[in-house]
Amino acid sequence: MSITSEIPARQNALWLAFRRNRLSWVGLALLLVIVCAAVFAPLLAPYDPLEQHIINRLQPPSADFWLGTDTYGRDVLSRLIYGARVSLVVGFVAILIAMVIGSAIGILSGFIGGIFDRVVMSFLDVMLSFPTLLLGLMIAAMLGASFENLVIAIAITEIAPFARVARAPTIALKQRDFIEAGRAMGFSTPRLMGLHIFPNMVSEVVVMGSMWMASAIRTEAALSFIGLGVPPPTPTWGSMIREGFENILDSWWLAVFPSLAILMTVLALNILGDALRDAIDPKTRAE
């Protein structure tokens, strides 16, 4: 069936992205460094990220503490390494949830069509009219600061974009012969949507996911900065920057290093997302 004829062409997209866009290697390398830091945090971190050495509080970077220490005398480098876990996990899980729920809504809406589709689309338009940060902030504030609530808040802000991305190809695909054939063979609607429509758009959805994970990580950092993130003492980049901001006049290292870590992560994901999108987009591919 047409499913098998379509997927191999798309899988080449990954190769194409790396062959055509040399910058994407830089993105991949940066991302690998961050993922490794998160995975091997206990091995890499020179100190316990929660251990307080009050004698060594607010030390500038030195041979003992490469990136300095914070107001409780905790090692900034160790906290930075552990902080990668929070950013990556929150970003990844939130995007995964948004991707599953959003794609399901988009496919359902596009497949059923008619008034149902119109109602769903106008709801999505309304969701898109809330500024992402404020929507996340509002939900996180009402739910209370915790890891799960943060993930939920960020996931909700990203559902509507995924639904939009999934809906457009559904409308094109449902008119194709292989769907008609499936219907004639008596396949159920959920089966058609899940096994025959979804696999044909999985690459688009995943590429958008890698781009929006950057925005999810940015939202997580912003919410942590405001004080709505994973509660202390868990090290998160956003809350580290918040602490650095409070000591901005005398302890520059507190804010600078977590800032660079967030920048590096978001940049890596943006570079990769860009390259992948160019590779699957027929408009730019033809050029």
Next chain:
Amino acid sequence: MTQYMIRRVLLAIPTLLLMLTVVFVLVRLVPGDAAIAILGDQASAESLAAMRSQLGLDQPIHVQYIDFLAKAATGDFGRSLATGRSVLQEVAVVLPYTLELTAAALVIGAIFGIPLGTYAALHRNLWPDYFSRVLSLIGLSFPAFVSGILMLLAFAVHLRWFPVIGSSGSGVGDHLRSLALPALNLGLIMTAYITRVTRSSMLGVLNEDYIRTARAKGVRPGALIRRHALRNALIPVVTIVGLYFGTLIGNSVLTEIVFSRPGLGRLILGALNARDYTLLQGLMVVFATFVIFVNMLTDIAYGLVDPRVKYN
């Protein structure tokens, strides 16, 4: 054209209604008791009951909903629990500061972004193009508060060119000096965005037949770019920047917090710290209304600048 405008304005009404419904549902979907969230779990039963009746939570849900819509229709989005002033009053006090900041950022973004994007498109796949692409990717990767703090560290704390704390004096010079860094922070992110959008839009236009025709009939390169290419390329730029408005609001909120500028950012932060949920709910409605309004204006502007848009 007038008909198109009227239709577009009317189309915003169901969207606004739906938006109010979403806010209403969202606020009530949250588990837990709003009164406890506001007063804390130590509050007495009487004060909780009083708070519930003040919020109208003791009414049946459909009564609450109709009441909420009816009040919103008259511009009443609730009162701040902390100050007792209406949401619109609270917003009106700080809005000029935020508008000043976002307007300055848009101007900076247009001044730098449009030429940079055009230049990059004209030198496609040459080093100016790579340079501007990498720069705009970096610019777009900065969360607004991160770039703000780095700028604050570099220009205010280290170089001491600007005040660390927002408005200090009352003169025009002081005012501009306190606006400069926040505007530059937001403006650079805007520049990155506009550069990117202009570049891709320009690339699309440069492939059009009418550009080839103009070139063939001997239009000078400068005039070709300005009068034929750029004018057409800027149309989608207007739309896309309009769609970016929601993100711009989020970024300006963060920028205001970092630079301790008065504005919507501080209002939100204050509402969060005071557990002022009615103010937060009202602010959501106000912001979403803004975005819907800007989208509507963008659509109308699109119709005005591009005569090819069909008004049906």
